[in-house]
Amino acid sequence: MQIKMIGIDHSKSPLQYREKVAFSTVRNIEFLNILKQEENILGGVVLSTCNRTEIWISYKDKLENEIDSILCKFKNINLYEYKKYFTYREDKEAIEHLFMVSSGLKSKILGEDQIITQVKNAVEISRESDFLNTTLDVLFRNAITASKKIKTQIKFKKGSFSVVDSVIKKLEKLNINVKDKSCLIIGNGEMGRLASEIFIKNGANVTMTLRQHHKGDVVIPVGVNIINFSDRVEVLPKFDIVISTTSTNRYMLKYEDVVKVKLKEKVVFIDLAVPRDIDEKIFSIKGTIGFNIDDFQIEENEINSFNETIERTKEILNEYIDNFYKWYYNKDLITNIFEISQKVADDTILRINKLVDDNTKNIVEKSSKKSIEKLIFCLRDNMKPRDFKNFMNILEKNYLNEDI
Structure with missing residues (x-):
């Protein structure tokens, strides 16, 4: 999927190491501008809180420089010394970690509210820096939406924490x-x-x-x-x-x-x-x-009291993780969906061309196009990605590669 994340957090790193890797807003922007200059990096987000610093990138092909070396050079710290405190995640592991972080399940204070705002602010900095590509935009949007749903629908037994x-x-x-x-x-x-x-x-x-x-x-x-x-x-x-x-x-x-x-x-x-x-x-x-x-x-002895709540929280997270996977694996087909729906609408208009006036033709064209799009997106959301790709290949052969 070509998504990477490097992080340092309270679970593995003492405070004296975390504080050297923390980012203010100004330094966040400066670092994003450094990442922009790297060949093949398409977008990046830097999340920096009291307990963690995490850098997310979306990229293509092969990276010329790894993120840990770019980070250590920017922070003027020794990569060899810090490498043992870094956590490296890619693709599926990185995606699922993000959802856990934004929901508060990775926080020192389980279920804390503040993390949602911190994630939103990190995304906004990347957007304003013009370095939030579509993949990271959709990924973080799903994570934030899932976390908001958890906040409104699930109450931790001892309330919300900070x-x-x-x-x-x-x-x-x-x-x-x-x-x-x-x-x-x-x-x-x-x-x-x-x-x-x-x-x-x-x-x-x-x-x-x-x-x-x-x-x-x-x-x-x-x-x-x-x-x-x-x-x-x-x-x-x-x-x-x-x-x-x-x-x-x-x-x-x-x-x-x-x-x-x-x-x-x-x-x-x-x-x-x-x-x-x-x-x-x-x-x-x-x-x-x-x-x-x-x-x-x-407190360690309080964690067990959250088990049921954690399971309910993960159910919501999994719903939005699946939403992202469906979008990601089919994102290259979206243009084809719109082209196919237009072809079907054109086909419909040709068949009724001699029967109705222009105004009715326009109404029928728009309606048939929307109906086909709704049908195809419904199939996408309820089929396995591989099966849906096969389905789209069939439609493409019949509609995009032949004249009406």
């Missing part, structure tokens, strides 16, 4: 009640807004940083206070909980800055960013407790 929900649960287990606590969120992107909403829902008093030049451009969740991003270190003494969620490549909180301010007696630092936002040396400051993204996941 990594922030897991943060709340972990704090509860440590007897840290967030109600009435002062919480600082560094970063106003999707993760920052989600963290704000969930902490407010749980009774916290939330303040979010906002860069001066972003004022008026960012939707701020109801009930959230705003401070200037540049004041983030200065205001730390006011807060019980500090959460950082940006997508930059440098620390938002440095040890040498934080150690100079007088923190509260007990402060929780939570770093949900990849690459990391908070210098982990800060976690050693007296009275502080710190976590990064790898500290949050579904």
Whole structure:
């Protein structure tokens, strides 16, 4: 099928390796432009989240350069060192993996909602970069549609999850009640807004940083206070909980800055960013407790409670996977279907040409064409690909290769 995927994720790679391969939106676009220059690569999508970076390509013939070497050169990292953390998938395995990822079945927090938006955003970046070919477009569209259907029709026994929900649960287990606590969120992107909403829902008093030049451009969740991003270190003494969620490549909180301010007696630092936002040396400051993204996941003893839900989820995924396969294996026949339907319509008009007026002829032509298309597409969706190709060969011989 000539679809490839290379990925690095939480199941195989430590955070310090994942963060070196993570992409911001700007770097995503830059990398897609690099891939565009590669001979035989027809399209690409880069999915970069807190827990994974995955690169998908559609190609023809043989690749001159493998994706892992292109990636490592772009990121200025050693291929030999990283190869053991990469996962390589092709064709059927790659396709089915994508559906599992977009539905949340591959997430650290099983069934999380956020992944659907992340997949949609990755596809949109490729589309805007003019690097989303038809095969990847149809593939990702089916995966996203399946995931939306799962979200609306299937409820996981413990509800829908995000990594922030897991943060709340972990704090509860440590007897840290967030109600009435002062919480600082560094970063106003999707993760920052989600963290704000969930902490407010749980009774916290939330303040979010906002860069001066972003004022008026960012939707701020109801009930959230705003401070200037540049004041983030200065205001730390006011807060019980500090959460950082940006997508930059440098620390938002440095040890040498934080150690100079007088923190509260007990402060929780939570770093949900990849690459990391908070210098982990800060976690050693007296009275502080710190976590990064790898500290949050579904409990192992809870997984069995999801078995029935997982099976129902896979049933929906398989339906849309089959839809993609039917489209892919027959995509070269679509033009012929339209040509055959037009030939049948022309044949019909010739037979009634002497009996009706021009207006009726037009109506009959359009109706017969649509009827034949509906019939052929119905057969395509209910036949094995090989049988359908044989069927189309018969029609082509009788309609496209002979004059009426």
